[in-house]
Amino acid sequence: MISSEKSFLRLDRISHFFTSRGIANDVLDDIAIGIDRSEFFTLIGPSGCGKTTILDIVAGFVSPSVGTVYLENKQVTGPGNDRVVVFQDLYNSLFPWMTITENVEFGLRMAGVHSGERADRASAFLALVGLKAHAHKFPDELSGGMRQRVQLARALAIQPKVLLMDEPFGALDAYTRRALQVELLRVWQETETTILFITHDILEAVFLSDRIGIMSPGPRAQLIATLDVAIDRPRTLNDPAFAAMVSRIEDLQRDSQRVVHQ
Amino acid sequence: MTQVERTANGQSAQQKQQGPWHKGAARPLIVFVLALALWGILWQLVAATFFSPYLLPTPSSVAVSLWSTIESGELPAMIWMSFIRIMIGFFLGAMVGVLLGLAMGSSDTISGLFDPVIELLRPISTVAIIPIALVWFGIGESPKYFIVAYGVFFITVLNTVAGVRQTPLVRKRAAMCLGAKGWRLFFLIVLPSAVPYVMTGLRVALGSAFTSIIAAEMIAANEGIGYFIMQARLLVQTQRIFVGLAALGLMGFAADRLFRLLSHVLLGKYVRVAR
Numbered sequence: 001m002i003s004s005e006k007s008f009l010r011l012d013r014i015s016h017f018f019t020s021r022g023i024a025n026d027v028l029d030d031i032a033i034g035i036d037r038s039e040f041f042t043l044i045g046p047s048g049c050g051k052t053t054i055l056d057i058v059a060g061f062v063s064p065s066v067g068t069v070y071l072e073n074k075q076v077t078g079p080g081n082d083r084v085v086v087f088q089d090l091y092n093s094l095f096p097w098m099t100i101t102e103n104v105e106f107g108l109r110m111a112g113v114h115s116g117e118r119a120d121r122a123s124a125f126l127a128l129v130g131l132k133a134h135a136h137k138f139p140d141e142l143s144g145g146m147r148q149r150v151q152l153a154r155a156l157a158i159q160p161k162v163l164l165m166d167e168p169f170g171a172l173d174a175y176t177r178r179a180l181q182v183e184l185l186r187v188w189q190e191t192e193t194t195i196l197f198i199t200h201d202i203l204e205a206v207f208l209s210d211r212i213g214i215m216s217p218g219p220r221a222q223l224i225a226t227l228d229v230a231i232d233r234p235r236t237l238n239d240p241a242f243a244a245m246v247s248r249i250e251d252l253q254r255d256s257q258r259v260v261h262q
Numbered sequence: 263m264t265q266v267e268r269t270a271n272g273q274s275a276q277q278k279q280q281g282p283w284h285k286g287a288a289r290p291l292i293v294f295v296l297a298l299a300l301w302g303i304l305w306q307l308v309a310a311t312f313f314s315p316y317l318l319p320t321p322s323s324v325a326v327s328l329w330s331t332i333e334s335g336e337l338p339a340m341i342w343m344s345f346i347r348i349m350i351g352f353f354l355g356a357m358v359g360v361l362l363g364l365a366m367g368s369s370d371t372i373s374g375l376f377d378p379v380i381e382l383l384r385p386i387s388t389v390a391i392i393p394i395a396l397v398w399f400g401i402g403e404s405p406k407y408f409i410v411a412y413g414v415f416f417i418t419v420l421n422t423v424a425g426v427r428q429t430p431l432v433r434k435r436a437a438m439c440l441g442a443k444g445w446r447l448f449f450l451i452v453l454p455s456a457v458p459y460v461m462t463g464l465r466v467a468l469g470s471a472f473t474s475i476i477a478a479e480m481i482a483a484n485e486g487i488g489y490f491i492m493q494a495r496l497l498v499q500t501q502r503i504f505v506g507l508a509a510l511g512l513m514g515f516a517a518d519r520l521f522r523l524l525s526h527v528l529l530g531k532y533v534r535v536a537r
Binding site: 059060061079080081083084085087089092093094095096097106107110111138139140154155158164 | 430432433435436439441442443454531532
């Protein structure tokens, strides 16, 4: 199943390394992932293992040293609005001089959608994330959680093929994070968008995902396992299947660390 | 710039409309005027008691002299002359500085080409440039414009380069994956991100424009505030020197306030920072 030619989004044997000030950095080693249409796929791994590098490669911000990313069998060569990123950064991801509506309309404007339809779509997607009442505010007038909702609305408004989420809730407080996880699942089910999600939070990964890819600690990070999360939604912590999945991931991570340290 | 105090409720939307003249400014204004009056009284006492009027005239005699030079139209004409020179020189220097700064900030080639020249010329003060400006441009108005523009240019170009380069990578990437690239990425994202830096540079440069023009007028002019002060010194009319200095201080203060007001009205939204 992994990396079959039929996959909607396919990371074909990606390796990445670079040299900085004479020091060789070996970031990723032969990563192969295949993600289906409308699938919620999460990559999990410790900080510094290169998760974000994978996302930057899929987004087209970074070219991999070896390997290719295919979206619908077409090679990814640079950034494009078929793959929109939701960033962790609460301060610089939104354009601070634009209202919330203007932020959400930005991608549509770039795509040449005329102003009437732009306004309709912006207000529809702001409604989807529950921010219709804040349409005319500026980003600095919103809380962190609201800013991430705006990012989500802005990304979805141009109906990308893949939504790339780089620890989007990592900078939020636990309560807001929980609320947004629930909200993201609802929005994902309504829009049937394909999601590649990145986190180091095991509970978050198990709560959200259809499948989870587990990465070894860097450098030379590898994909050590891919698990199907066959638990019915809505998922709860006190479900024994949930706890079993969490401890299985923890075991896999522990084993991979032992290998590295030997 | 007026920093907007963030509040969780809707009040901030109203606050953001307020310029430098907002409600809270009333109390500092009273304090400002009172403190000024206090120093004025102190000056009057010290000057009248200890000093000859040729060394330190009293503020009241300066006020009398100020009024007569205003009434005769002499001072307003001098102020106007200096003001026009500052404005034209500032505009020229700022325009070249911003345009070159934007180009240097976005292209390593252009930056590499101009950087060495700028770094070597920058330490040469505007005062040192006056003789060569006179050689090149004669004694008309153009050397004054050049001298002002010279000082303004360096401050503006450095701040603009910094503004372009500090555009957060995440912000550019966010725009790129939403479909912006090339000129649209530059004009819709990078340029607005640079605005706060450019405005700060222009404001500092405006101060430098005052310094430059006074120096130029003291050395080579027969009109303007710098000339007015220098003439008063030659004739040992100390209270007229003070009139010139007071006019200079007020001009600079008014110009800075006007600049802040204009930039707030025209570009206020680009100074917003999410925090």
